[in-house]
Amino acid sequence: xxxxxxxxxxxxxxxxxxxxxxxxxxxxxxxxxxxxxxxxxxxxxxxxxxxxxxxxxxxxxxxxxxxxxxxxxx
Numbered sequence: 001x002x003x004x005x006x007x008x009x010x011x012x013x014x015x016x017x018x019x020x021x022x023x024x025x026x027x028x029x030x031x032x033x034x035x036x037x038x039x040x041x042x043x044x045x046x047x048x049x050x051x052x053x054x055x056x057x058x059x060x061x062x063x064x065x066x067x068x069x070x071x072x073x074x
Contacts, residue, residue, distance in 0.1 A: 012057065012060070012061050013057060015056070015060075016053050016054075016056040016057040016060060017053060019052055019053065019056045019060075020049040020050065020052040020053030020056065021049060023048070023049065023052050024045045024046065024048055024049025024050075024052065025045070025049075027044065027045045027048050027049070028041050028042060028044075028045035031044060031045065
């Protein structure tokens with residue numbers, strides 16, 4: 001019996017960059033839609049994208065659980 005293929009493993013830094021880029025572009029488009037000038041929207045979007053990248057990079061990865069030690073009660 002064949003098992004379904006697993007998705008490729010992608011480094012957490014790449015995932016963080018994609019989140020920062022995508023949400024930064026979304027913020028940039030939203031700022032343009034409400035009438036903010038292009039240079040101001042670009043600066044705010046770049047700063048927000050960098051902040052999102054750092055937040056996802058630092059806090060976005062789950063830490064693996066430690067196995068529960070089952071020993072004798074003392």
